[in-house]
Amino acid sequence: MIKYYHFLCDSPLNQTTFNEVLKSSYHGDLDVFMLDAYQGYCVAGPDFVDTLEGVLPLLVNDLGISITFLVSHNNSNLSHLALTKANKEQCTHLSDIVLECIVNHDYTFVPEMKKEFEHISHEIMMTAEMFVKCGMNASLAARKLYVHRNTFTYRLLKFINQTNLDIRDYYNAQYFTYCIKLI
Amino acid sequence: MAHVILKDVNKIYDNNVQAVFDFNLEIQDHEFIVLVGPSGCGKSTTLRMIAGLEEITSGELFIDDKLCNDVQPKDRDIAMVFQSYALYPHMSVYDNMAFGLKIRKMPRLEIDKRVHETARILEIEQFLDRKPKALSGGQRQRVALGRAIVRNAKVFLMDEPLSNLDAKLRVQMRSEIIKLHENLHATTIYVTHDQTEAMTMATRIVVMKDGYIQQIGAPKEIYNRPANLFVAAFIGSPAMNLIDVKYEKGQVKLGDLSIALTPEHKELMKGYEGKEVVLGIRPEDIHMADGEHGKLYPQAIFGSEVDVAELLGHEFIIHTAVGGNQIVAKVPAVNDIRIHDKIQMVFNLKKTHFFDKETKKIIY
Numbered sequence: 065m066i067k068y069y070h071f072l073c074d075s076p077l078n079q080t081t082f083n084e085v086l087k088s089s090y091h092g093d094l095d096v097f098m099l100d101a102y103q104g105y106c107v108a109g110p111d112f113v114d115t116l117e118g119v120l121p122l123l124v125n126d127l128g129i130s131i132t133f134l135v136s137h138n139n140s141n142l143s144h145l146a147l148t149k150a151n152k153e154q155c156t157h158l159s160d161i162v163l164e165c166i167v168n169h170d171y172t173f174v175p176e177m178k179k180e181f182e183h184i185s186h187e188i189m190m191t192a193e194m195f196v197k198c199g200m201n202a203s204l205a206a207r208k209l210y211v212h213r214n215t216f217t218y219r220l221l222k223f224i225n226q227t228n229l230d231i232r233d234y235y236n237a238q239y240f241t242y243c244i245k246l247i
Numbered sequence: 248m249a250h251v252i253l254k255d256v257n258k259i260y261d262n263n264v265q266a267v268f269d270f271n272l273e274i275q276d277h278e279f280i281v282l283v284g285p286s287g288c289g290k291s292t293t294l295r296m297i298a299g300l301e302e303i304t305s306g307e308l309f310i311d312d313k314l315c316n317d318v319q320p321k322d323r324d325i326a327m328v329f330q331s332y333a334l335y336p337h338m339s340v341y342d343n344m345a346f347g348l349k350i351r352k353m354p355r356l357e358i359d360k361r362v363h364e365t366a367r368i369l370e371i372e373q374f375l376d377r378k379p380k381a382l383s384g385g386q387r388q389r390v391a392l393g394r395a396i397v398r399n400a401k402v403f404l405m406d407e408p409l410s411n412l413d414a415k416l417r418v419q420m421r422s423e424i425i426k427l428h429e430n431l432h433a434t435t436i437y438v439t440h441d442q443t444e445a446m447t448m449a450t451r452i453v454v455m456k457d458g459y460i461q462q463i464g465a466p467k468e469i470y471n472r473p474a475n476l477f478v479a480a481f482i483g484s485p486a487m488n489l490i491d492v493k494y495e496k497g498q499v500k501l502g503d504l505s506i507a508l509t510p511e512h513k514e515l516m517k518g519y520e521g522k523e524v525v526l527g528i529r530p531e532d533i534h535m536a537d538g539e540h541g542k543l544y545p546q547a548i549f550g551s552e553v554d555v556a557e558l559l560g561h562e563f564i565i566h567t568a569v570g571g572n573q574i575v576a577k578v579p580a581v582n583d584i585r586i587h588d589k590i591q592m593v594f595n596l597k598k599t600h601f602f603d604k605e606t607k608k609i610i611y
Contacts, residue, residue, distance in 0.1 A: 075319050081350045088337055088338060089335055089336055115336070118336060121329045121333035122333045122334070125327050125394070126346060127321060128319060128321020128323075130320070
């Protein structure tokens with residue numbers, strides 16, 4: 065599973081140095097993409113968030129910048145919108161930003177959220193919904209849907225491929241739970 | 248090294264929460280200033296405004312007479328040390344310390360010289376080839392300090408750098424930081440919630456609460472003459488005893504005890520006739536009555552029963568009551584004191600403070 069680590073900086077980033085810092089701190093595969101001098105995203109495994117949390121104060125100190133990271137499952141408008149709401153110099157998950165917005169009655173992100181699932185068939189959505197409702201227990205979810213475990217797995221993987229939202233991951237499941245309630 | 252001035256600085260976040268109110272402070276070159284206060288008092292926010300990591304909503308920040316409100320953090324010539332003693336996990340100690348200089352395009356020989364010199368000062372030369380995972384917490388914190396020192400920055404900013412260390416290591420690192428400051432003469436701004444760190448390390452302390460400065464002064468001044476009830480209770484361990492009393496006709500009434508004040512003190516208490524005030528006295532200023540203080544202030548002798556007696560080796564911390572108010576006293580462990588013992592104690596009236604109950608400010 066890969067994750068997208070969106071970043072936004074308050075001053076222009078030296079891309080070479082930034083890349084060097086991140087790549088030397090992380091043992092896995094990491095790609096850094098700049099959208100402009102202030103923002104971009106990294107693509108890496110889910111464990112990159114641990115590296116980021118350790119490296120953030122160093123980025124602040126060595127590069128003299130204030131930078132914000134948002135962990136998401138894709139590179140969407142919703143992720144960019146959430147990045148602007150994330151806490152500075154922290155690595156925040158998209159699900160946490162969505163929760164904060166809900167608490168503050170800020171539903172500006174809901175239209176973008178709806179777009180993510182517009183093209184997903186009812187059957188596939190039900191599969192995904194049942195999976196999170198059953199506490200990510202695939203066997204239980206399959207029984208509740210009256211389908212074979214293999215059928216369930218096939219449909220779940222279809223959901224994951226079509227949305228890029230791997231709800232077997234805790235934070236992705238949390239995000240999808242909020243989506244079910246809001247869209 | 249640098250002279251830092253904060254003038255009428257305020258910080259208001261986008262959600263209209265104000266974190267810092269009218270912050271005014273002038274930090275002289277080479278000073279070791281400590282911002283101390285409870286969580287949420289605005290001390291870290293103030294530090295971050297100095298660093299340039301938070302925008303100053305209003306007010307001015309000068310570093311060496313240069314207005315720095317809109318100067319990028321990397322151009323302010325400051326170095327920060329964090330609570331998390333953050334180090335690059337895959338770099339050696341040498342590379343960790345050199346990295347900041349390398350990205351500033353310093354010549355390799357100069358980098359090498361600075362790293363070795365700093366490592367020598369911090370006694371970590373033997374660890375230069377090691378990775379952070381092979382270091383203890385104290386060693387990592389020294390490397391984090393080293394990363395700041397090699398920069399030869401004008402100002403060092405330290406945000407609770409000892410909070411993640413165990414108690415024994417904290418005491419050791421405290422003295423190391425003090426020695427470093429003596430050696431480097433660096434202007435240092437240090438944030439902590441620990442009043443012991445503030446008292447032992449600072450040339451001056453800034454006590455903060457709810458975004459406001461409560462008092463600025465040298466440790467001794469803050470300790471001996473707290474500006475208000477908050478500073479009185481926050482600084483000192485055990486905390487100052489604060490007791491509601493009534494002032495009438497030159498005397499303070501504390502339950503059955505009536506203490507006549509000296510003529511100088513009566514003069515200072517003018518305007519409080521018949522009013523309730525707060526009596527403040529530190530535990531070490533409450534003595535056993537059979538000593539010299541009993542002879543000096545017989546009017547301040549009271550009898551009480553010991554609720555708890557904690558022996559610390561050379562002294563007792565006694566929990567008792569006077570006039571229905573719980574108090575704590577600190578007395579030398581000359582005689583054995585046990586729970587339920589009936590004892591005679593006396594207030595050292597020379598070290599007694601009074602505070603206005605409404606304004607919370609010190610009367611004397």
